[in-house]
Amino acid sequence: MALKITVIGTGYLGATHAAAMAELGFEVLGLDVVPEKIAMLTEGRVPMYEPGLEELLRRHTAGIEGATGRLRFTTSYEEAGEFGDIHFICVNTPQKHGEYACDMSYVNSAVESLAPHLRRPALVVGKSTVPVGSADLLAARLAELAPVGADAELAWNPEFLREGFAVQDTLHPDRIVVGVAGDRAEKLLREVYQTPIAEGSPFVVTDFPTAELVKVAANSFLATKISFINAMAEVCEAAGGDVVKLAEAIGYDERIGKKFLRAGIGFGGGCLPKDIRAFMARAGELGADQALTFLREVDSINMRRRGHMVELAREAVGGAFLGKRVAVLGATFKPDSDDVRDSPALNVAGQIQLQGAQVTVFDPKGMENARALFPTLAYAATAAEAAEGAHAVLHLTEWREFRELDPASLGEVVAERRILDGRNALDPDVWRDAGWTYRALGRPMA
């Protein structure tokens, strides 16, 4: 009989995973503790912006006309426990308030809520990003709380999806990593992922600690790469060099590669910053903190970018923000997402406003979330509206729509034709030809 799957926590990761599992042919039940989220998903609406996700959801959600009906949603752990052979844990693991460490309370709560309803053999598969050592503890807790005892098994299967490409990455992962304690778990996970495995996705089987570490190691590497090029941008500015040319030139070396070498205002979002901090905290607990001291520098280079962008903007408007209007293009931490968690763009916008400027923000998809997080900023319905009367326009999230802006017509509405490119994604020549002063991080003035 076909495996039945539950997905616990239907946020960015879980909603995508649930829809993707239904697409792969499984019967799926998604569970969340937020009833409004479940109500939306049940109607085939996605509570976040993710390209292609709503279509996928509507293709499978029971009750939607023409849907396969393989996907349903609930808030009941009892129902989930009865329904599933495999339970994916996709709840959030944020940074603890006032500490670097990871807040495991949501994962613990999910396992403790589910376990008492496991009355037949089941596999619980953690996908959330957790500190190394968590799976061992959770496996013991699971066997202790589940009526079925040790037949409630645990596996860890970290997730590598990128927001903005979540559907593609989930259906066609570049690798599948599973940490297992036995053959049964591996066999079941091979069955779950048989389609991507058949397509050629590498399937890496390992133990719990390695599986947990793969995820944070990957994020640490990416964060380091970004901070590396941003450190080079700082040196370029001091020396009169051009970081964009530098990145192009080093990127031709195959050992280095071109990706993730775009200097700018740095990384943010719900993953990278909190994951590298939690990794440092966990290494400290393990007595291996020296191994990760470089991540402190990576974090600090990254946070410095935001302050530096604010300084560039201040300089651009003549040395003080008071009485100046600043347009901010972009609110999300990256394009093709509505996610504003720890967004460098919003952070910069907020700092500039606190220093006395009138800041107006526009983002193609992140307006609602931005408003909820920073209600005191002004928001405009279009890029042109945000730019009206601006003494400087800041490009802070590299949406395609911003790359395609027409500098000539935008130039009609601003007070001063000054653009600061916080993502090194615009074409300086095009903007300069239209009479703008173009400045970017790590590049010469003209």
Ligand SMILES: NC(=O)c1ccc[n+]([C@@H]2O[C@H](COP(=O)([O-])OP(=O)(O)OC[C@H]3O[C@@H](n4cnc5c(N)ncnc54)[C@H](O)[C@@H]3O)[C@@H](O)[C@H]2O)c1
């Ligand atoms: N977003 C990404 O791109 C991404 C990528 C890879 C890994 N991850 C990891 O996946 C995990 C989830 O991230 P996310 O971005 O989807 O977070 P999210 O905040 O969007 O979603 C988490 C969901 O879990 C629900 N939840 C919380 N406690 C619950 C409980 N006890 N029972 C049931 N549901 C509960 C929340 O209501 C929310 O809907 C994190 O560990 C994150 O680090 C995220």
